[in-house]
Amino acid sequence: MRGTVNGIEITSRVIFLPGNSNGDGYWTNIDLTIQLKDVIPLFNELHPDCIGIFAFDQSSNHKDMADDALVASRMSSGVTEYKDTNKYRFRDTTFTDKEGRVKAQPMYRTETVNMEGVKKIVATRRAKQQPVSFEDLMNQYRLPRAREVFRGTLILLRERGLLDKNASLRKVCPSGTVHDPAVRPGCCAEYLLSQQPDFLAQKNILETVTFEAGHLFTLYPKYHCETNWIERQWGAAKRYSRMMCDYSFYTLTSRIHEFLDNDEVVHGPKINRRYYNLAYRYIDAYRKGKDVMEADEIIRKFSREYRSHRRAV
Template identity: 30%
Template sequence: MVKKAYPQDCIVGGPGQRPIILVTHDESTFSSNDGRRQAWIGPARHFLRPKGRGQGIMVSDFLLPWSRLSTESLSEEERTNSDTQLPLYATKYLEYGKTEGYWDGKDLVAHVLEVALPMLRKIYPGYQFLFLFDNSSNHGTYADNALRVQSMSLKSGGLSQKLLRRGYMNGDPAQVQEMTYQAIDSHTGTETTLAKGMKVVLQERGLWKDGLSMHCPKNLCCCAAEILSREEDFLAQKGMLQEEIERSGHLILFLPKFHCELNWIEYYWGEGKRYTRDNCRYTIDDLRSAIPQALATVKNSTIHGHYHRCMRRIQAYRAGLGYGSPEFGKWTENYKSHRRIYFKTGDM
């Protein structure tokens, strides 16, 4: 039984299918010196602002179409009666720089698997979740054993090469090819696992040609790396984030590049940053307390409204309308309710 109320028009799924809930994600940075650009000052007075952006905090968060991802609808017992205690919000904070380092793809995967998914499963049991991510390079991070030529050398062996997972030959998953081999360490006399190089892998596939170099200058199909990268098993290699979400039984989509207007979480960040700028005192301590307060001020009705605005933009793109055109503006902005467009399609 779902304990949290939600708008039914935000749930996808046909008869006999598990209903699907959209879950969007994004990261944003808040800087301690990111304050207002204008101020009222007296005559012959100067408004001095700190130079530079100052220290900052990276925030990673998840939104549903109607609210933040939160366990506030659960009782304290339900929140703690599990293997790990569920947080109130899925929000993750990181003070980037020398102290805590920087957020990377593995951090995001851990955020999804260890925080977001346990919360979603607890609040909405029996549902399937469709995660939306932008096309950040962090979101395309690969597992250490992924089938990627970037992790290989031309020759076999060597401790610097990563041990890759099994591949397959001739486009047939049944023809398994091992990417490692066993060898005896000359120093210790023990058996160790080493990585096959591109040359051996291509020889086993019948694709090696004498004189092939590891790389060619113009991405032509005349080097070992380019030939191997075009093999079906290498082309089918997915990023770590996509692999882990699909392995857990859920869905994932990546938003088009340079189309932040399709993600309603961007407006959520805008609301939060407006609050922090209004309450900015140019110190990292104030920023630490201001960010949670800022995000808490964003109303669920505001999030829900931005979600529907993004859905109307997607519909406008599907109708072939160009962004910025008068027709696009009418489609996406002029409406009487979240479910009804202001005009008919034939009026355009």
């Protein structure tokens, strides 16, 4: 994004050289989030009192969730110890029970005794009708130091009344399984928990940053780059760079801003609006139920008939 604020031209642009050896690594969601936080204030300066729609393509990088987000696929079904090296630490949440009461649900608990070990010994001895001394077991499985553990998806489901006390449920279904939300208790713990309102309400990082700034977030449809106007701007920049570059890395890096801005230099700043209008016509055609071939014909017909905003040709 580029614009003039108080007579000063300001550009929000990051030049990134991918690669692990001599480059900047890989472009991650963290890098994109930093740039988004740089773009939003510039948008607010250029368009005060306006709400922007920030659109991204369907890259998995753009849909990355925060490390504390409630994502069932990241959770273990059983109790596991939380360590400082763990990538994720899930936020506590709330749920509404069958009586309509809102209840808090912590994700972690502190243990001084290895309760999972105690439960296994108790279950084994009871099955063999052997005596059980809870005091001895508590002393035997007492931990040298207190530890924090993730409580596991099965416990979370039982607390919500979605799984019987002694029932078990596999963590995840085999690949390709078609899930049926009408089936209870569900085919697997991961899917059942992922369909709960608080899990469904989770937003990705970019969406969260955008909404917190008072703007809107959306994703372009998959496999339809024609709906994203920025692809045309990139295409123009790459076409010009092929014409002017001597295919040396030095020339490319030293003139990259010239390559990126050439389209506006030659055709004026309104060229990007033309790219946007063309993308919008595809979006409008798809909204009306047209397929790819029909949409393409509509755009071609429009381009032949309306070569100027003042007259039809």
